[in-house]
Amino acid sequence: MRFLLCVSVLAATAVLLPTVALAGQANKLTAKRGSVRATVTFKGSSLYASNIRITLKRAGTTVVDAARVRDSASGKPTISGPTALAVTDLNGDGEPEVLLDLYSGGAHCCTYTRIYQFDSVYGAYTWIDHEWGNYPYALEDLDRDGTPEFWSADDRFAYAFSAYAFSIPPVQILEYRNGTMRDMTRNYPKTVRRDAKTWWTLYVKERRKPAARRLDLRGVLAGWAADKYQLGEQSDVWKTLKGARKRGELRGSSPWPKGRKYLRELRAFLAATGYAG
Ligand SMILES: [Ca+2]
Ligand SMILES: [Ca+2]
Numbered sequence: 001m002r003f004l005l006c007v008s009v010l011a012a013t014a015v016l017l018p019t020v021a022l023a024g025q026a027n028k029l030t031a032k033r034g035s036v037r038a039t040v041t042f043k044g045s046s047l048y049a050s051n052i053r054i055t056l057k058r059a060g061t062t063v064v065d066a067a068r069v070r071d072s073a074s075g076k077p078t079i080s081g082p083t084a085l086a087v088t089d090l091n092g093d094g095e096p097e098v099l100l101d102l103y104s105g106g107a108h109c110c111t112y113t114r115i116y117q118f119d120s121v122y123g124a125y126t127w128i129d130h131e132w133g134n135y136p137y138a139l140e141d142l143d144r145d146g147t148p149e150f151w152s153a154d155d156r157f158a159y160a161f162s163a164y165a166f167s168i169p170p171v172q173i174l175e176y177r178n179g180t181m182r183d184m185t186r187n188y189p190k191t192v193r194r195d196a197k198t199w200w201t202l203y204v205k206e207r208r209k210p211a212a213r214r215l216d217l218r219g220v221l222a223g224w225a226a227d228k229y230q231l232g233e234q235s236d237v238w239k240t241l242k243g244a245r246k247r248g249e250l251r252g253s254s255p256w257p258k259g260r261k262y263l264r265e266l267r268a269f270l271a272a273t274g275y276a277g
Contacts, residue, residue: 033087033096035059036118041066046081046103056098056125058118064125069100069114072129080104083111088139090115090176092147097176098125099139109133117179130181134158135169142173142188149184150174151191156273157223161256161266166216168202168223170230170275171195183274186230196227207249217249218262225266229275241266 027049029040035058042052056064071078080102090097098116111132116125133155139148153169160167171192173185185192199220206214221244225237241263244250250262257265270276 029082029085031085031087031098033089036087036096036098038085038087038098038100038116040069040082040085040100042082044081046083047105048079049081050077050079052078052080052082054100054116056116063118063123064116069102072127078102078104080112086139088148090147091178092145095120111136113137115176126179128179128181130174131155134164142191147175149188150176150181154226154273157219157226160269161222161262162216162219162252163256166219168199168220170199170223170226189231192227192230196224196231199224199227207244207247211248211251216252216256217244218252218256218258221250222266222269226270226273226275229270234276238263 027042027045031038037057039055040052041055042049044050052069053066054064054069055062055066068077069080069082070076071080081104082100083103084099084101086099087096088099089095090099095118097118100114100116102112102114104110104112113130113132114127115130116127118124119126130150132152135153135155135158137150137152140151141148142151143149150173152172152174154172155169157169158164158167171185172183173188173191174181175184176182202215203217203220203224206220207217221241225241228234228237241250245259245263251258256262267276
């Protein structure tokens with residue numbers, strides 16, 4: 001139930017973000033691992049910040065000196081609020097990376113992580129941004145190999161088959177390798193099976209309730225189906241979904257598809273998002 005808890009918290013993301021200070025007040029985040037020390041300063045709060053600057057020191061040398069944190073696309077100084085800073089070795093090469101979490105506003109959108117990686121050839125830091133969308137992440141060494149994975153949920157399922165509140169996203173596990181984030185969810189079947197079980201339990205509990213008082217089962221079953229696909233159990237999915245349609249469980253409000261149309265669109269969606277591959 002851990003992830004269910006995690007997801008249920010998400011609707012209040014904006015409220016839960018660590019805040020706050022009075023506008024104009026200077027704030028500071030620091031983190032350190034091994035020889036790498038990171039400092040972020042900003043004015044305002046983690047909801048709306050200005051003058052965000054980052055300093056990265058490595059082995060006693062200042063590599064990035066109070067540089068403005070800029071938007072990757074526009075190059076303009078970002079106003080995304082810094083919410084967390086961490087230093088950890090993401091790929092097990094002995095060199096710690098720096099993770100800066102930023103929140104760019106909105107109730108259901110958008111948190112992203114900027115990952116700074118040291119380039120030993122140029123003696124400088126480069127970065128990538130990874131968008132999380134509606135769902136948070138946790139860094140956890142799921143396979144206990146000494147390097148952490150990003151444990152989150154697939155944001156493409158938000159609003160896909162039901163309203164946001166009933167959208168159930170399947171678990172998504174990402175690894176940072178060679179300067180990019182890679183979806184490695186299929187390599188973690190135990191975690192996926194636990195996630196599938198969570199959504200199945202929720203479905204069974206909800207379908208017993210009168211239609212007017214239960215969650216939109218279309219959203220719950222979509223997330224469960226994606227987990228089952230990751231486990232190679234597609235035939236279970238369609239057997240269950242066809243039964244659900246016959247029992248009238250795939251009805252609900254528009255504009256989301258219902259009945260047979262739901263089955264068709266979910267099948268196409270799972271293929272388009274790479275679950276069927
Ligand atoms: Ca590293
Ligand atoms: Ca690991």
